[in-house]
Amino acid sequence: MNGLFITFEGPDGSGKTTQIARVAAELSGLGLPIVATREPGGTAISDKIRSIILDPENREMADRAEVLLYAASRAQHVEEKIIPALKEGKIVLCDRFVDASIAYQGHGLGLDVHTVAEVNRFATGGLVPDRTYLIDVPVSVTEARLRARAAADPALSLDRIESKGSEYHERVRSSFHAIAEANPERIVPVRGDRSPDEVFDDIIRDCESLLAERIKR
Numbered sequence: 001m002n003g004l005f006i007t008f009e010g011p012d013g014s015g016k017t018t019q020i021a022r023v024a025a026e027l028s029g030l031g032l033p034i035v036a037t038r039e040p041g042g043t044a045i046s047d048k049i050r051s052i053i054l055d056p057e058n059r060e061m062a063d064r065a066e067v068l069l070y071a072a073s074r075a076q077h078v079e080e081k082i083i084p085a086l087k088e089g090k091i092v093l094c095d096r097f098v099d100a101s102i103a104y105q106g107h108g109l110g111l112d113v114h115t116v117a118e119v120n121r122f123a124t125g126g127l128v129p130d131r132t133y134l135i136d137v138p139v140s141v142t143e144a145r146l147r148a149r150a151a152a153d154p155a156l157s158l159d160r161i162e163s164k165g166s167e168y169h170e171r172v173r174s175s176f177h178a179i180a181e182a183n184p185e186r187i188v189p190v191r192g193d194r195s196p197d198e199v200f201d202d203i204i205r206d207c208e209s210l211l212a213e214r215i216k217r
Contacts, residue, residue, distance in 0.1 A: 002086075002089060002214070003085060003086030003087065003088065003089050003090050003091065003092065004086075004091045004092070004130050004131075004210070004211070004214060005082065005086060005092050005094070005127070005128075005129045005130050005131075006023075006091065006092065006093050006094070006129060006130060006131045006132070006133070006207070006210075007093075007094045007095075007096065007097040007099070007129040007131075007132045007133075008020055008093070008094070008095050008096070008132070008133050008135065009096060009097070009099045009100055009103075009132055009133070009134045009135070009176060009187075010134055010135035010136055010137065010176065010192060011136070011137055011139065011142045011169060011172060011173050011176070012142055012146060012161070012162050012169070013137065013141065013142040013143075013144075013145035013146045013149070013162075014135040014136065014137045014142065014192045015135055015137075015192050015196060015199060016095050016096075016135055017038075017095060018196055019133070019135065019196070019199060019200060019203055020036055020093050020095055021036070022196075022200050022204075023093060023200070023203060023204060023207060024036040024093055026204055027091060027207070027211075032091055032211075033088070033089065033090040033091065034090065034091050034093065035081070035082075035085040035090050035091070035092045035093070036093045036094075036095075037077070037081060037082070037092065037093070037094050037095070038094065038095035038096065039070075039073065039074060039077060039094060039095065039096040039097060039100070040053055040054075040069075040070055040073040040074070040077075040096075041073065041077070042073075042077040042081050042082075042094075043076050043077055043080045043081055045073075045076045045080075046073040046074075046076045046077045046080075049069055049072055049073040049076075050073060052069060053066065053069050053070065053073070053160070053161075054159035054160050054161060055159075055160060056157075056158070056159060056160045056163060058160060059160070061160075063105070063109045063111055064111070066105055066109070067101065067105045067109075067111065067115075067116055067119060068119065070101050070105060070120075071101070071119045071120050071122075071123040072123070074097070074098070074101075074120065074123045074124060075122075075123040075124070078123070078124050078125065078127055079125075082094070082127070083125075083127070094129075097124075097129060097132075098117070098120045098121075098124060098128075099132060099134075099176070099179050099187075101116055101120050102116055102117060102120075102175060102179060103172045103173075103175035103176050103179065104161065104172055106175065107171050107172065107174065107175035107178075108164075108168050108169075108171050108172045108175070110171075128186070129186065130186070130210070131186060131187075131188065131206070131207070131210055132183075132186055132187045132188070133187075133188050133190055133203050133206075134176055134179075134180050134187050134188065134189045134190065135190050135192040135199065136173070136176065136177070136189055136190065136191060136192055137191075137192040137193050138173075138193065139166055139169045139170050139173060141192075141193050142169060143166070143169075146158060146162055188202075188203075188206050190202050190203060
């Protein structure tokens with residue numbers, strides 16, 4: 001079987017990290033080669049860029065600089081980690097990809113979406129996920145979960161993106177909805193305001209179906 005590229009998207013606090021870990025464990029248990037990674041980050045260079053992007057002290061960061069930093073991190077990630085894994089026939093599970101830039105930097109910041117898309121097309125060499133799971137939660141749920149997380153562990157205080165206001169996050173969520181509607185063949189919307197088990201059941205059911213289709217080819 002050729003490599004498979006699966007991404008997980010959604011508002012902050014949607015539970016992506018939890019679901020990626022569960023899917024990785026499930027598929028690994030079936031003997032499948034898995035690479036779980038995240039954006040921004042995923043490589044040494046990309047992680048250094050991530051620290052700049054998310055640092056709450058970098059409030060003066062220009063919007064265009066944010067777009068380019070995300071794209072730079074992604075370019076290194078794709079070149080160094082994602083493409084080699086796919087060439088080796090592995091299943092890559094990635095926490096965020098280009099859809100996130102369209103939603104967060106395009107619609108969230110009010111920048112030209114076409115420009116953001118073109119910058120990222122260059123950064124990725126045109127790589128598109130085989131499947132994307134959009135875990136959707138209302139902004140009120142996002143804010144409550146992030147507050148609870150920070151209260152439980154002060155080290156997990158809000159980063160520069162998470163600390164933006166409700167109106168920003170509403171724009172981001174609306175953008176994710178629009179992206180999903182425009183790409184029904186790739187994106188599977190999943191309600192994230194349910195128990196982790198219910199969310200996982202929906203994802204793994206579709207994922208197993210996707211794998212079965214690939215094996216038949």
